[in-house]
Amino acid sequence: MDPVIVAGSGAGRLGEEIADLLGVIPVDCRLDRFPDGELDVAVEPAIAGTDVYIVQALSPPVNERLIELLLLLDACQRESPGRITAVLPYLAYARKDRRTGRGEAVSLNVVARLLDRHHLDRLVVVDPHIEQMEAVFDVPVTVLSAVPALAAAIEPTPAGESVIVAPDAGAVSLAEAFSAELDEQGISVLMKDRRSGAEVSTAGPALAGDGAPAILVDDIVSTGGTLEAAVAAIRSSWSPGSLSIAVVHPVLAAGAIERVLSLEPAQVVVSDTIAHEDLPEAFDVVETAGILTRTIRSLSGLASDTTA
Ligand code: R5P
Numbered sequence: 001m002d003p004v005i006v007a008g009s010g011a012g013r014l015g016e017e018i019a020d021l022l023g024v025i026p027v028d029c030r031l032d033r034f035p036d037g038e039l040d041v042a043v044e045p046a047i048a049g050t051d052v053y054i055v056q057a058l059s060p061p062v063n064e065r066l067i068e069l070l071l072l073l074d075a076c077q078r079e080s081p082g083r084i085t086a087v088l089p090y091l092a093y094a095r096k097d098r099r100t101g102r103g104e105a106v107s108l109n110v111v112a113r114l115l116d117r118h119h120l121d122r123l124v125v126v127d128p129h130i131e132q133m134e135a136v137f138d139v140p141v142t143v144l145s146a147v148p149a150l151a152a153a154i155e156p157t158p159a160g161e162s163v164i165v166a167p168d169a170g171a172v173s174l175a176e177a178f179s180a181e182l183d184e185q186g187i188s189v190l191m192k193d194r195r196s197g198a199e200v201s202t203a204g205p206a207l208a209g210d211g212a213p214a215i216l217v218d219d220i221v222s223t224g225g226t227l228e229a230a231v232a233a234i235r236s237s238w239s240p241g242s243l244s245i246a247v248v249h250p251v252l253a254a255g256a257i258e259r260v261l262s263l264e265p266a267q268v269v270v271s272d273t274i275a276h277e278d279l280p281e282a283f284d285v286v287e288t289a290g291i292l293t294r295t296i297r298s299l300s301g302l303a304s305d306t307t308a
Contacts, residue, residue, distance in 0.1 A: 001051035001082055003300040008056030008072055010065040012275020015055045017289035041071035045079050051300050052081040058092035059274040073118040085122040089273035090249045094129035112136045126273050127219050127248040146271040149286040150246045151181035153269045162213045167230035168192035171218050178217050190233050202229035213242035222251040224259030231263045249273050
């Protein structure tokens, strides 16, 4: 089945880039708004029997993007496509995968139930916050990673010289993935204590190689609080001017860009799973259209295209 691309507003340029690489034209979507703020969504109806891929990053404004995704799913579903895959370069609400206190909602579970209710056939995500996605969703989940592209964009240092820093225990497997890409460099894991949405404190062992360049990695930068606290924790044992920061999803809430730049990193590498028009030049942005397109080709049963 030839793939059909439906791009939500959160997809940014990714939707068009994927469609370009596949050699198809994205399906026309109408994303209007009623005067009271409700969304009014429609898709070009000629999708019966097709293999539909709805591309939508759940980037800020997160709730708007989520509702838009649900409406796109519903609009597509009503036209009897052959199959629907939601391609979510960034899956929001995944950080709340369990209660950490009485009376809390488990957001990831709520989002999973909302999506599952819409008879999805499959989900494609990039570096989700938790690994066990298929334990949460009813449908098969293809998990992709931007780590190889991010690691390739980090300025090389001689093997073994840098230390990869995980700002909390949740980032260990990401740090391991970077280590595997970067000649098995050492990993240092910090301990994070989150006091509020924007405030965290971090402590941890001194870096394995004192004075070594540090590569601080995380899956998400939202307020920049985690990166800031991690840098404060390692400052005494890291060589100034040789800090690289690599983060998959640049949520970058208000004030975060300035907060990250104030850490004076030699390099900041992020992916384009969340679209930004105006990132400062200090941010290197690596593309994910290639891995997403290869996955769509493979799921659609198309021959692989090495240019994608
Ligand atoms: C949380 O565990 C995530 O992996 C990130 O560390 C967190 O979302 C970053 O958020 P912020 O930039 O607001 O500290």
